[in-house]
Amino acid sequence: MSVLRKLGVRPGSLVMAVTAALTAAPTLAGCSSSQGRENLDKLVAVDGSSTVYPISEAVAEEFQRRHAARVTIGVSGTGGGFKKFCAGETAITGASRPITAVEIAACERGGVEFIELPVAYDGIAVAVHPANDWARVMTVAELARLWEPGAQGKIVKWSQIRAGWPELDVHLFGPGVDSGTYDYFTQAVVGRAHASRGDFTSSENDHVLVQGVVNDRLGLGFFGYAYYAAHQDELALVQIDDGDAQNGAGPIAPSPATIADGSYSPLTRPVFIYVSVAAAKREAVADFVEFYLARGGQLATEVGYVPLPEPVYARARERFAARTTGSMFEGGALLGTPSVLSTLAGFAVDQPFEGGS
Amino acid sequence: MGARRPSSRRLVEHALELGLLACGLVTVLTTVGILYVLGSETAAFFAEVSFAEFFGARHWTPLFADPQFGIRPLIAGTFLTSAIAIAVALPLGLLAAIYLAEFASPGLRRVLKPTLEILAGIPTIVFGYFALVFLTPLLQRVVPGLAGFNALSPGIVMGIMIVPMIASLSEDAIRAVPRSLREAAWGLGAGEAQTIFRVVLPAAYSGIAASIVLAVSRAIGETMIVTIAAGQRPWLTLDPRVPIETMTAYIIQIALGDVPADTLAHRTIFAVGTTLFVLTFVTNLIAQRLTRRFREGGYE
């Protein structure tokens, strides 16, 4: 300290100088109002589904290497994302199910027009710990018995799902209620969207769910197939038997092939991004969406998703270019695999849909 | 002595004093703010959910179809992790305090005390990482049926983190016991351990109790360790091997999700926050009472 005094610097003034410098930095960096407006122009705010997140993250990373825009991606879940989107807070929202009638109404109230764009196929994987050697095949009925609202507090042991299974506790992991994966799963398995028991580990963060099952011999969880694919050495898949011989007899495990041809039923679905027309007026947002539709399929494969057939992407690009608004899926009323997939097939008129029937 | 000063000078002095008072009042405003924010949202919550359900129902499923708002599972989760933490921290902290106060040389004490303080200064996120990545896999080899998310691992880590708190405050209390008491005991032929347990500790009771109660408060309010390692499953149980959820972890879970504001579901974080606040406030109050008794000398 005596050195400083020799230099004629008093500690008090030194502290002031340092604090001044540290606080000047952020304000200088974003100083003038024109700079601020420019930054806002180049900001692409994305939110929504944790299932679509890995694709959006990959696209954003590649996009930002080539363009001077800034992309932020939140993970509020499909439902949470729509709430923000219809309030005009985000430009793009990812969804692992089609938009519902309630959400369409909310967007109308918020004055937000949306463009619906499919970006990939995903399967919902049901996974258990590798040491779990009894629950490798389950029927949809058994899954329903495990997950329906009435099971809360009652179905707590494996032996209650199927006779002969161990008398051990079952620890359940699943996405939270804001998740489109949750909505799709409950609709497909229990028969009603949003209807399930509440006493399981719920998280919008699929990584937490994977972590849960990987570390728990008694765990069972459901999450996007991509999250399973990233950890297939530490997880075991449950094959699902939907009792419908028409789209593949017997129990089927999810894989890029069974997801692409729709035989992994009822847990295959397309995932979407919804773009706000108002936001698309900004160059940064339009560029980002076009990049998404151009490279999304390839990047989706990289992160464990199943790309759509190329004609579907081509039609999506046309749809965006024409800024066509509205949803093809009648406000989510068509939730449930076969009709969703066939509607998507009808979307790409030039290419008939293979498989599924 | 009053030297005559120009009234402008006096005005400036007065203004400065008011300015400084305003600074002090910021803390009062903070308390008012906390009470208002918690209170108003909680009142709105209880307009829709009865006290009977909040305290009586056995399930906490506020976000699901057919929601239930029983806070017992969350309280059970908090209780379980805190109890494990205190079970670890109390014996270790007390024995450490005894060592530092009675047996350690001044030189050793000068080294050991700051080293223990380092434990208290490490960010809790680091402890959370340690519990999940290091301790849980280790314990899984020893404890049968230990799930990846459980109450045992974060409880133990929290306990270790709290040891300095109990050790430091208890040590002060023990050292404050007058030498005369000890010498009387030795004079009567008591050994070291006997003296400590029969004479010194009871004499230092208030200070030690204060440290334990403060540690309880700290454990109840701990967030990051349990959020990372204890799980997100509200479950009414006393089994430390299964996933559970604490009050603090629930607040983080909802904050990270996206429940829209002004809905009943969103207000649950304030209802839980108020419960948490009341619990820590009461324990802190008890600790303050005990500290005052200790300072005023609770022994002859």
Add this chain to the structure above:
Amino acid sequence: MLERGFRWLCASAVWLPIALLAVLLTDVVVEGVGRLDWAFITSFPSRKPEQAGVWPALVGSVYLVSLTALIALPIGVGAAIYLEEYGERRLLGSIIEVNIANLAGVPSVIYGLLGLQLFARVLGMGRSLIAGALTMALLVSPIVIMAAREALRSVPQSVRETGVALGATRWQVIRQVVLPMALPGILTGAILAVARALGEAAPLLVLGALAFVSFVPDGLDAPFTVLPIQIFNWVSRPDQAFASNAAAAIVVLLLVLLVLNSLAIVLRDWSSRRRGDS
């Protein structure tokens, strides 16, 4: 013999937590040091763990903590001055004192709720740097106030009396004599507050943190992330590679804290030596 056993038991009670601390630090360092390099510090988060880095989180932490100090220091020192120099026997003084004692014991997550409702929503600041700084400033004020009070108390009363006897006003005495003498203690408090603010994640998580922040905050109203939250994000991912990233980020955080705390110790030593002279 029993006595020896008892002594040994007590000694191990001290050494056990220290040993566990050593194990924790060793584990983190071993796990993280291999990942730690200049690229890690200057890179942005990425989906590929080997390319991911802590730059936005590090810069966000520095900005947040500087802003927090800028807000909390004047308020905290002001409050301490009031309590020590003006408010000793007054009702307002004791009300403020009671408040500080209570606030110090409130869990940090409650401050997050306060910040969320008051700063982010009612005052409309959203999930911004300034909202975070204000929330953290409220959290650490008790630390600043308590340290500043200690520092002010250590200034001998005779100094103040001399000043008044020489005809100076109360404020002149405070500003020109007492404060400079108390400065090292005050700075120590500032550093302790900063260290606390650096390590906190819970209140900022409640306030709202983005999962993917790919740029450095560029203004007070910008979204941001901090080191503890980046660590939290990485710990939540099951890949072993991200666990290494988390460990490396922890090493960065601990190093910064080490520097800060050493500074505090140096300052404390310097101030006690200085007091010894006067």
